[in-house]
Amino acid sequence: MRRVTAPRSVRSRRSFDGSAVAVATSVMNVATYGFTIIAARVIGPSEYGAFAACLSFLLVVQVGALGLQATAARRIALDRGHVAAIEKAILRLTAKVSLVVGLVMLALVPVINRLLNLDDLLTATIVALTVVPLTLAGGQAGVLQGERRWRALAVFYLAGGIPRLVVGTSLILWRPDATTALLGVGIGFLFPVAVGAWFLRHRRTPELVPAEHSARAMLLESVLNAQVLLAFFALSSADIVMARHVLTEHDAGLYAAGLIMTKVMLFLPQFIVVIAFPDMATPENRKRALRHSLLAVAGLGLAFVLAARVLSGLAMVFVGGDEFGEVEDLLWVFAVLGTVLAMLQLQVYAVLARQGRRTVLLVWAALATVVALGLRTDSVIGLVGVVVAVDAVLLVVLTLASLRIARTTPPPPVTSQLPT
Template sequence: MTDDSTRGVRSMIRSGAGIAVAMAVMNVGNYAFTILAARLLGPAEYSVVASLMGLLLIVNVLSLGLQATGARRVAATPERRPEIEAGVMAATYRSALALGLLCLLAAPVLSWGLGLEDWLAAATLGLVAVPITLMGGQAGILQGEERWAALGLVYLSMGVGRLGIGVVFMAIDPSALSAMLAVAVGAWLPPLVGALALGHVGSRADRRAATAGGVRVLQEVASNSHALLAFFALTNLDIVLARATFDGHEAGLYAGGLILAKAVLFLPGFVVVLAFPSMASQGRGGRTYLKGLATVGGVGLAAVLGATFLSGLALTFVGGAEYVGVERDLWAFAVLGSLMAMLQVMVYEVVARQHGSSVYVLWAGLLAVVVATQMAHDAGELVRAVAVAHASVLLVLLAVAVRRPARPLELPSAAGSPGP
């Protein structure tokens, strides 16, 4: 191996380790916030937070769509980065404002649907939507440029900010509203870090050129967000349905089990972040997703074994003695988390190669989850049924990806003309 190759491998390992650590700290911070809320609020009140956080993950798909679009375009056209980045940020600002207003207007309906006493807690979704959407565009540019240190700081600020502010707010007032206000305030830290990292994006000429192709940027954001919306709906609607179907205690037990499932989902999240620029770059992607699936699957297997043989320890991290009713099913929640993590790899493969028709497989899986929720009588029955639905979707997406060749990426046209 040549000296240049050796340096390249070492650099990749260092960057991968850095992002892994940053995302691990972010996930630990978010996980610790969840554990704190579960312990301080109790099953009934925590089920409100869990259902709103599930909806927040669905709201967050626009942010992830912007991140995927930014990363794909920047990675695919490095020679025109200033113009591409200016276009991504212009779309980001418009999207953040529109989504924030939409969430605020929807707050009374969401409050009624979840059986909340007032709409204030639901209104916090609108307060969070703006900063997390801004972060999405910024993170996409940093990811496409492979500026892993700066991107790592953005991720760090998310977990640390939510946990630190959450401790203070819930200590003052241990309620669902207080917990969601902490999420709203903490959500502003990542875009502030991102703004400092990016500085001034694009010259005036770049912004004019980007405006000409703005419609196409938003079209790609919409397509990518559609894929991610389907994924997050599939992986988060179950807790909302459980809240609406079960009594407060049983819904709280299911929400507690999902803490473990989401931990298993987010633990190997760095794999997708590192692999996506390669998936999206012209000629580099190949079947990178297969390596991602193998890595994520290995982490998931370890988690399932741990939840099976160390269920008492796992219960401590889920929320403690109040959630003992779900201990016997923790292995199933670990299986569900592993399947969700592997599905995430496949969804980003769909986004990277712009195979939009595969998204309908996810929506079909969501219908299966809705049916399963209506038929389940308790948390254990529900998690098993939801896991079967996720496994079925994963197998179909994998079969399609293996048999269907990747669609070549269409590069933007000459400078000053709209991009793809």
């Protein structure tokens, strides 16, 4: 029996909703980046150093929220018959994890204060409390993503960026210091939580939760997901730490400026990962979703690499200006690095979608290789060349593994029903 595909109107609506997510994530990233730039100019270098350290810490802690999000999205996309039960269980688990993590962070306030060299327990306390809404938002986003509620997710992402820019800027203009800037970030995280609660307020009465979707099973999966994401974030951030050790202070500053281009290329195609993940979790759609997504990220990256090469002078405006002019000729290399990392991020989420256990060892191995080779370099081009080479090899290995696994997946049963 021939499989019936969705009508053109359904496909068009899905395309429009996917575009809404693309626009929303772009606005969120621009707003987040904009507030960071404004904060750097308003609060000054010394205060901004403390603020940047707090943001880096939150980026690491965020892997817990992203682990919950991946768990929720994968399970809902894969088991459409128990959506209500999974939604109820994951939101309840997210609330408990948020509370526990918040209490642990509060107990570690003195450690956070010492680790980040803040000399301010109030700032460290705000960091600890910010983890609570950050974690709550992860579970909510996962439910919306797994249910493919793209318009709701688009609003959710907008709420994650615009309020931070507006509230945060207002606060630092009133009191320009790191504590107030971080308070703006914390308050900003409350808005997506409120939006998520609103969209998830009407819940269907769930049946009995199957054993495979128990709180223990989902917590274990979330921890494993967080470990994989931690490996990726460590890999994508190790070079800036090494730059502080192997390069002069001046060259380390140039490398940090070039990494602004890398981070732009890493987060620009984030919407592709968000939209593709539920399909990558389903065996019948996995190969197509991965192939199309990789091509989309590669195409977008190629366009920006060429732009960074041809319009390097214009790109320098966003990287740091004339003060960092020595790195201009290398901007296209940093754009290549960002593109490779974006494709790697997609592959990492493909691993999470199929719940690969051994593949994460390759990411940790790549991190060890980057550190071992990177510590032997003594120039900006040498360090970025090593990172690009190692990341590219890892990307090829993961791509071949993913395509091989997708090829051996049993074909889906024939159905005459329209996709829901």
